Amino acid sequence: MRLALGALLLISLDGAAAQAPLRFVITDSWTMPMVQIERGKPTQGILYDMMLSLATQVGVPAEFHVLPRRRIQSAMEQGEVDVRCYVAQSWLPDQLGDFLWSIPLFIQPDVLITRLASPSAVKPADLPQQSIGTVLGYSYPTLQPLFDTGQLQRDDARNQEQVMEKLLAGRNDYAVSNQWSLDWFNHRLLPEQQLQGVAVLQEHRIGCYVRNDPKIPVQSILSTLARMKMSGEIDEIVRLYIGGEPAAVDKPQTTKNHPGEDPGS
Numbered sequence: 001m002r003l004a005l006g007a008l009l010l011i012s013l014d015g016a017a018a019q020a021p022l023r024f025v026i027t028d029s030w031t032m033p034m035v036q037i038e039r040g041k042p043t044q045g046i047l048y049d050m051m052l053s054l055a056t057q058v059g060v061p062a063e064f065h066v067l068p069r070r071r072i073q074s075a076m077e078q079g080e081v082d083v084r085c086y087v088a089q090s091w092l093p094d095q096l097g098d099f100l101w102s103i104p105l106f107i108q109p110d111v112l113i114t115r116l117a118s119p120s121a122v123k124p125a126d127l128p129q130q131s132i133g134t135v136l137g138y139s140y141p142t143l144q145p146l147f148d149t150g151q152l153q154r155d156d157a158r159n160q161e162q163v164m165e166k167l168l169a170g171r172n173d174y175a176v177s178n179q180w181s182l183d184w185f186n187h188r189l190l191p192e193q194q195l196q197g198v199a200v201l202q203e204h205r206i207g208c209y210v211r212n213d214p215k216i217p218v219q220s221i222l223s224t225l226a227r228m229k230m231s232g233e234i235d236e237i238v239r240l241y242i243g244g245e246p247a248a249v250d251k252p253q254t255t256k257n258h259p260g261e262d263p264g265s
Contacts, residue, residue, distance in 0.1 A: 020215065021063035024051045025081040028066050029135075031161040033184040033241040034086065040066055046180070047086055049237045050105075050228070057224045058217055069137055076209075082216050085208035098212040102225040104205035105234055109179045110140070111197040115167050122174075122198040124152070131155040133163040133175025140176060142201045161185065164195060176201065183242040 026035055026042055035045035042048045042064050055062035065081050075081050077097040089101060112122060112132075124143055129151050134140065136156040146152040155172055157163045160181040167175040168189075177185075177195075186194040208225060210218050228234050 019060060021061040022055045022058065022083060022216070022221070023063045023065055023081045024055075024083050024085070025072050025075060026064055026066045027069050027072060029069055029137075029159040030086075031159050031181065033180050037066055042066065046237055046241050049240075050234055051083070051085060053228065053233065053237075054221065054224055057228070058220050060217070076211060079211060079213070082213070083208055083210050083221065086206055087209065088204045088206050089209075090204065099209045100212050100218055100222060101209045102207040102222050103229060104207050105225065105229050106206040106238075107203055108206050109203045110201045111177055111179055111182060112174055112199040112201055113164070113167065113177050113182060113195045113197050114174050115170070115195055116173060117192075120198070124199065124201070127152065127174065130174070131172055133157065133167050133172045135160055135163055135176075140201065143176070167195060168193070174198075180238070180242055187242075 026037070026047070028037065030037070030045075030047070032044075033046050035042045035048045037043070048064075051064070052062050065075070067075055067081075072081075072084060073092065073095070076084055076099070086106075089095075112124060114122075124146060127146075131153040132143075132155060134154045134156050136158055140147075143152060147154060155166070155175075157166060160177055163175050164177060164181070164185045166172060175195075179197075182195060182197065189195075208221075210216060210221050212218055
């Protein structure tokens with residue numbers, strides 16, 4: 001009887017271990033359509049839907065940890081969370097720890113935008129001295145030489161939505177936004193009010209990475225993400241929030257630089 005009870009206990013423990021939650025990290029400055037955060041918890045958005053579907057298909061519960069941007073990398077390295085999404089390898093040149101990366105899931109352009117009527121294509125280097133809207137802690141390699149010389153000055157806001165609110169209010173003539181946020185922001189504006197893209201500053205290939213820990217179903221996570229991408233599920237989630245293909249804008253010369261969050265984020 002004691003042996004039978006012991007065997008049942010082991011089975012129960014194994015089942016509990018198999019159901020350990022997959023801990024996703026979310027940046028507290030993200031806004032829609034990436035994610036909506038209410039009372040410290042995500043409730044909807046492209047990344048929230050994708051993460052929830054991923055956990056469901058892997059067969060484990062999803063657990064979301066909302067953290068400040070500069071705490072995220074250390075939380076991953078210290079094993080406080082398991083999966084980080086919406087990130088490019090080029091953003092983390094000094095990444096420590098044992099991690100495995102997914103295939104690229106999104107191609108996300110950073111766009112120079114304006115509220116000016118009938119805008120034409122713009123080369124940032126041709127802009128007169130002025131401030132432009134940027135997100136605090138984000139780096140913009142193609143604009144950095146212009147920041148260094150003082151031709152352009154950063155006007156930082158805490159998140160992308162605040163950057164566009166300031167632009168709409170006339171605080172700046174130009175700002176930088178990712179394409180998703182621009183499309184989402186424009187949805188609530190009349191056509192004559194909508195912000196316009198005048199140049200693609202750079203594009204980056206975005207995916208997820210996972211702690212390489214035997215307690216985490218790493219290969220199942222990576223193969224499921226690849227299947228979600230190849231099947232069109234991820235692209236369909238994006239379309240649910242921002243509709244069809246974004247409008248094309250003029251691209252500058254190709255650059256090897258990559259934008260994104262500060263490497264310490």
